[in-house]
Structures are given as structure tokens and as C-alpha cells.
Amino acid sequence: MSLFLLILLLINPKINQIETENSKPKLSILIDDSKSISFFNETNSIKGVRYSLMNNRLLKDKFHIDEFTFGNSTQVLDSLTFTQKQTNISNAITSINELQKNKIAPILVLTDGNQTIGTDYEFINSKQQIYPIVFGDTTKYVDVKITQLNANKYSFIKNKFPVEVLLNYQGEESVRSQFVISKDNRVVFRKNITFSKENNSVTILTNLTSTREGLQYYKASISKIDNEKNIKNNTKYFSVEVINEQTKILVLSSILHPDIGALKKAIESNKQRKVEVFKIEDFKGQLKDYQLIILYQPNTKFSKFLSKLNEQNTNYLLISGVATDWNFINRMQLGIKKNAINQPENYAPNYNDKFLPFYQEDISFNDFPPLKDKFGEVTISKPNQTLLYQNINGLATQQPLLTTFNENNQKGAILFGEGIWKWRSTSFLNTNSFQEFDKFIGNLVQYLASNKKRKRLEVNYENLYPSNSSIRISAFYTDENYKFDTRASLEILIVNNETKEEVKLPFSLVNNSYQVEVENLNSGDYSFTVSVLGQKLKKYGRFKITEFEVENQFTNANFSKLQKLAENSNGKLYHENDIDKLIKDLLENPNFYTIQKSIKKEKNLINWKWILATLIILFSIEWFTRKYFGKI
Structure with missing residues (x-):
């Protein structure tokens, strides 16, 4: 055996x-969890519809049901709070399409159709059929609102700064209203406006005068019209920082190149700065009139200027490229040499998160296209800090691509490569804005253009925050050797200037900065103090929380866009009272069938x-x- x-x-x-094995079709239920639902008083209606869907036995027998919520982001449903401060319908639908790829998976969207961020959802190319369920009043009420307001963040004292305001009207009859800009309860601009069904949009352009130095807050508002239901979209706030000096920056170049235009636009995006560009042979001015000199692809023609830079300890930014004369630069005793050969090479950036001279977050540097410079090894003979290293054909090196110096009261930086205009274009393609790239160049210029002794405690924050938004404040603290100190304990004291209520919170260490996030502050003026515990270092500031809430700017549900969304995906739109019909259509639809696998x-x-x-x-x-x- x-x-x-x-x-x-x-x-x-x-x-x-x-x-x-039987594989049932998926049914994804997307529920709008934003504040606009509670603003329309539809929270109980959405909960009731959800209960009807989730407790229908026939529906559960036919489908495997998944529930999600969306607002700022899309998440698996845990609970419904209706407190999300933004609505991104397009992201929610795209995420579910990606999740249920190659499956039979219709999508139900329970929403009012009002989106505040993201791409326009009505044109989404969805492979899944979408069934919007519209909540909220679909009746169109008369309404006037401030759709958009554009103003400079900075202005010079006694100068005029432009303000552009776009006003919109929704209604059939001709109405009159009045637009006002005020400061400290004093009217600084007033204009009467007439709207009609045909002329339902008005653009106002005006110039205001900067009369006082410092941070100034303004209020733009349009008066209420008869039978207007929502007046929360009639007011917007903006701020302008008035300054009495301007940083002058000189660009000297040996050639014409698109990099120069990109640098000028990025630097002058901050109105505190002005850029003057000269060919090296055309410049007849004095270097001492400028706070920063940018030397673009220097050659022997730069000889006397580089000598003056060293004599006067003038701050500079040197940008090299294929037209740069490295033999000349090596002779000028700048503390940096490159054993270059007459062969170009592409150098991609590799971000260094341990860079300390100033705080610069990673703006996806590693995804930027490579710069072009002559091939060769770089040797640096003086103390330096490198923000970006060279990456050659996917091989990360310890050779600098962008490095900074600070020696003998002279600051300098060198960018080893031309083609930075491509970085600005790529940043725009990635973020739909030049803001991140311009801020990066602004940080570099601010560091190089300042001869003031560096402060050990720096704080970054915004002057204006919308109501009920998260307030993020970051701080950068160094020890006495100006090295970033991770051992410190920082706290912030926020005081409401009207009620005198105080909030004290500690900072958290996140990468190379200290950060704090404050929520649930009421609208009003606030001042704050950031302190380093155990040190006498303090930093003061102020900000304003406006009454503006983006989710409360709508007067009705967006029926038309939801209808187009349903039509473009071969779905169908339903109202909150049509749930029985929706369930019947889902059960009887022959396209939603169970797949049997052997x-x-x-x-x-x-x-x-x-x-x-x-x-x-x-x-x-x-x-x-x-x-x-x-x-x-």
C-alpha cells in the first residue's frame, strides 16, 4: 500500500x-459633494435618490454598483458632507472612464451641473454612456454678476494701474445697474450700466491711482436689480501692493535669441522689475544703474564689462550656449572653468531638493526639454549651491546645470545651456499657464538682485483668500550659517483684526520648508505673527478673507450642459423626480448585459x-x- x-x-x-463565471456590468454612481448642492438646498434630494438606487433589488441583481464622490477631486464614497469648495465634473468622468476601461460600465452623475475648475465637461469623449441626474432649480432668473476681474498685483506710488472688469446679465428685459469700485468705504470709480437681452455683457476698463504705499484692498461691486435671486456674485475683492522703487535688470547679449524674449517676459511678469536689453556693442550706459546684469552667451566683446563686474561686485547671471567663448570665460577668473570642445551637447535638468540659498519647489524640471551647450567638464573653485544638475541622455550626473554663488558680497549664477524659452513653453503646455516658470525665474532674480543681508526667516503667503478656502502659509528658516534648519519649531498666531479672536497653530516640516494650513476662518481682515520657538526671530504679515465663495455664484442648475453631456455619450438626462423611469431604462437596456466566461x-x-x-x-x-x- x-x-x-x-x-x-x-x-x-x-x-x-x-x-x-458571470461578469455583471458595472454601474458607477458619481455624486456631487460640493457646497453648491447645499446652496441649492438639494442635499436631502440627492440622499433620497441615492437611497432609491442602492436599495433597488433588481438594479443590484443586474449591475455591480460602485459609488464615488467628486468636488476638488474624485474619491470612493465614504460619506456625503457637501462641503467641497470646488467642482470638477470633467475630472470625475475622465477618472471613471479610465477605471472602467474596456468594460460595460454606464455612469450616473448626480449633480447641479455647475463646474468651477477643470476642462469643459460637455465636450468629453466618453466611451461609457452617461446618465446625468440634474438637481437644483432649472428656472433661469434675472441676474447680474462680475464674471472676471483683472488687476495688477503691483503698482508704483503716484502711478496709475489698470483694472479690467467683465460684467454679465441674464434676463429678457432691459435693466439698469451701477458698477462701483471702493477703497476703505470710499468710492474711487463709479459707472452706470444698461443691460438688455442683446447687450448682456459689458467690459469696463479704468485706471486707478496709487496714492499710498503698502498693501491696498479694493472692492468691486454691481448693484442689485429687481427680482435678482443671487447677489453673492455681485461683489469681488482685489488687492494691489504699492511700492516706490523698481528693480532694474540689464541683459547684454552677443547674439539674437528667443531666450532673451522669454527671460524678459518672465522677469517683467512682476511689475516691480524692469528689463532693458542691449547688444553688447550698443550698450553705452553704466552697470551701477542696474541691480542685476544678465550676460547672455559672452565672448571677447564682454571683456571690459566682466572686469567691471568683478571690480564693482555687481551681481550677475551668466547664460552660456553654443555661441559662448569658453576660452575667454576661463581667463576671466570667475571661479568657474569649462574644458569645452567645439561639439554641442544636450543637457536635461535634474532637480536638487537639497538646494538652500532660496526656496524653489520642483515645477517638474525633470520633464523639461534639454538645453544645448558645448560639451565639456565644469570645474568650480569657489563655494556654490546647485539647483539643477545635468542629465545627459538619461544619465544623471553631478555636473551643474544651474548653480549659484555668494562670495565677497557678490551674488552670481550660471546656467549652462541655451533654450530656456522651451522650458517656458513646456511649462505652459503642462499647466496652461506661464505662472510656475515665471515664478521660478522671479525667485532666481530676486535672490540675485538683492544685496540685503539674507533674513533667516522668510514667509510666503497670499494677500487675498476666498471665503472657506484653505489658507496655506509656508516659512523658510535657516541657522546662523544660513543652512536650512530642520530642528526648529515654528508656530503662527493669527488674529482677527475686528473680533480679536486668535488662532495659534504649529508648522509642519514638508521637504525644505515649514508649512501650515488653516481652515474655517470667517471673512475679514487678519494679521499674523510667525515665531521660531526658543529664538527671537519673528515675521509679521496680514491678509484678507473675502466673502466670495465660488460655489455660491450660480443662480440655477446647468441643464443645457448636462443635456449635451448626455447626448454626446449616447446617454440620457433625467430629473430628480424621474428615478423610477431611469431604473426601468437601465434594467431594460439590452446594451447592459452579463458576460459569461468559460x-x-x-x-x-x-x-x-x-x-x-x-x-x-x-x-x-x-x-x-x-x-x-x-x-x-
Whole structure:
């Protein structure tokens, strides 16, 4: 018996078995969890519709149901709070399409159709059929609102700064209203406006005068018209920082190149800065009139200017490229040399998160296209800090691509490569804005153009925050050697200037900065103090929380866009009272069917565990029996 089982175990016979598996179609339910739902008083309606869907036995038998919520982002449903401060319908639909790719998975969207961020959802190319369920009043009420307001963040004292305001009207009859800009409860601009069904949009352009230095807050508002339901979209706030000096930056170039235009636009995006561009042979001015000199692709024509830079300890930014004369630069005793050959090479950026001279977040530098410079090894003979390293054909190196110096009260930086205009274009393609790239160049220019002694505690924040938004404040703290100090404990004290209520919070260490996030502050003026515990270092500031809430700017549900969304995806739009019809249509739709799969599985004919256990027992009995009778 033992030998028989041993042979059977070694042979291990198997059989093939066919099993069938039923795969039900997916039904994704997307629920709008933003504040606009509570603003329209539709929270109970959405909860009731959700209950009807989730407790329908026939629907659960036919579909595998998944629930999600969306607002700022899309998440698996945990609970409904209706407190999300933004609505991104397009992101929610795109995410579910990606999740349910190559599956039968219709999508139900429970929403008012009002989107505040993201791409326009009505043109989404969805492979899944979408069934919007519209909540909120679809009646169109008369309404005037401030759609957009554009103003400079900075202005010079006694100068005029432009303000552009776009006003919109929704209604059939001709109405009159008044637009006002005020400061400290004093009207600084007023204009009467007439709207009609045909002329429902008005653009106002005006110039305001900067009369006082410092941060100034303004209020733009349009007066209420008869029978207007929502007046929360009639007011917007903006701020202007008035300054009495301007940073002048000189660009000297040996060639014409699109990099120069990109640098000028990025630097002058901050109105505190002005850029003057000259060909090296055309410049007749004085270097001392500028706070920063940018040397673009220098050659022997730059000889006297580089000598003056060293004599006067003028701050500079040197940008090299294929037209740069490195033999000349190596002779100028700048503390940096490059053993260059007359062969170009592409250098991609590699971000260094340990860079300390100033705080610069990663703006996806590693995704930027490479810069072009002459090939060669760089040698630096003075203290430096590198923000970006060279990446050559996917190989990360410790050679600098962008490095900074600070020696003998002179600041400098060198960018080893031309083509930075491509970085600005790529940043725009990635973010739909030049803001991130311009801020990066602004940080670099601010560091290089300042000769002031560096402050050990720097704080970054906005002057205006919308009501109920998250207020993020970051701080950068260094030790006495100006090295970023991770051992410190920072806290912020926020005081409401009207009620005198105080909020004290600690900062958290995040990468190379300290950060704090404050929520649930009421609208009003606030001042704050950032302190380093155990040190006498403090930083003061102020900000304003406006009454503006983007989710409360709508007067009705967006029926038309939801209708187009349904039509473009071969779905159908329903109202909150049509749930029984929706369920019936889903159950009767022949496109939503269960897929039966045949799976061929190979199974063991014997249970080897029991066979092995029996085999061990039989061999043990035989051994003990032979031992007992003296056969062993």
C-alpha cells in the first residue's frame, strides 16, 4: 500500500475542468459633494435618490454598483458632507472612464451641473454612456454678476494701474445697474450700466491711482436689480501692493535669441522689475544703474564689462550656449572653468531638493526639454549651491546645470545651456499657464538682485483668500550659517483684526520648508505673527478673507450642459423626480448585459496532502512493526 501510494503521488494524475463565471456590468454612481448642492438646498434630494438606487433589488441583481464622490477631486464614497469648495465634473468622468476601461460600465452623475475648475465637461469623449441626474432649480432668473476681474498685483506710488472688469446679465428685459469700485468705504470709480437681452455683457476698463504705499484692498461691486435671486456674485475683492522703487535688470547679449524674449517676459511678469536689453556693442550706459546684469552667451566683446563686474561686485547671471567663448570665460577668473570642445551637447535638468540659498519647489524640471551647450567638464573653485544638475541622455550626473554663488558680497549664477524659452513653453503646455516658470525665474532674480543681508526667516503667503478656502502659509528658516534648519519649531498666531479672536497653530516640516494650513476662518481682515520657538526671530504679515465663495455664484442648475453631456455619450438626462423611469431604462437596456466566461482549470485528481499524510503513517507503522518483531 505504501509503495502504491508513493507511485501515485509521483505520477500525480490531473484532469481538466471547465468552469463558467458571470461578469455583471458595472454601474458607477458619481455624486456631487460640493457646497453648491447645499446652496441649492438639494442635499436631502440627492440622499433620497441615492437611497432609491442602492436599495433597488433588481438594479443590484443586474449591475455591480460602485459609488464615488467628486468636488476638488474624485474619491470612493465614504460619506456625503457637501462641503467641497470646488467642482470638477470633467475630472470625475475622465477618472471613471479610465477605471472602467474596456468594460460595460454606464455612469450616473448626480449633480447641479455647475463646474468651477477643470476642462469643459460637455465636450468629453466618453466611451461609457452617461446618465446625468440634474438637481437644483432649472428656472433661469434675472441676474447680474462680475464674471472676471483683472488687476495688477503691483503698482508704483503716484502711478496709475489698470483694472479690467467683465460684467454679465441674464434676463429678457432691459435693466439698469451701477458698477462701483471702493477703497476703505470710499468710492474711487463709479459707472452706470444698461443691460438688455442683446447687450448682456459689458467690459469696463479704468485706471486707478496709487496714492499710498503698502498693501491696498479694493472692492468691486454691481448693484442689485429687481427680482435678482443671487447677489453673492455681485461683489469681488482685489488687492494691489504699492511700492516706490523698481528693480532694474540689464541683459547684454552677443547674439539674437528667443531666450532673451522669454527671460524678459518672465522677469517683467512682476511689475516691480524692469528689463532693458542691449547688444553688447550698443550698450553705452553704466552697470551701477542696474541691480542685476544678465550676460547672455559672452565672448571677447564682454571683456571690459566682466572686469567691471568683478571690480564693482555687481551681481550677475551668466547664460552660456553654443555661441559662448569658453576660452575667454576661463581667463576671466570667475571661479568657474569649462574644458569645452567645439561639439554641442544636450543637457536635461535634474532637480536638487537639497538646494538652500532660496526656496524653489520642483515645477517638474525633470520633464523639461534639454538645453544645448558645448560639451565639456565644469570645474568650480569657489563655494556654490546647485539647483539643477545635468542629465545627459538619461544619465544623471553631478555636473551643474544651474548653480549659484555668494562670495565677497557678490551674488552670481550660471546656467549652462541655451533654450530656456522651451522650458517656458513646456511649462505652459503642462499647466496652461506661464505662472510656475515665471515664478521660478522671479525667485532666481530676486535672490540675485538683492544685496540685503539674507533674513533667516522668510514667509510666503497670499494677500487675498476666498471665503472657506484653505489658507496655506509656508516659512523658510535657516541657522546662523544660513543652512536650512530642520530642528526648529515654528508656530503662527493669527488674529482677527475686528473680533480679536486668535488662532495659534504649529508648522509642519514638508521637504525644505515649514508649512501650515488653516481652515474655517470667517471673512475679514487678519494679521499674523510667525515665531521660531526658543529664538527671537519673528515675521509679521496680514491678509484678507473675502466673502466670495465660488460655489455660491450660480443662480440655477446647468441643464443645457448636462443635456449635451448626455447626448454626446449616447446617454440620457433625467430629473430628480424621474428615478423610477431611469431604473426601468437601465434594467431594460439590452446594451447592459452579463458576460459569461468559460475558464479552463487544471485540477489534481488526488489530494496530495492526504496521500502524503497516509504514506507517512503507513511507513511509520511498518517501521515500528519490523522494529518490534526484530526484523530491523
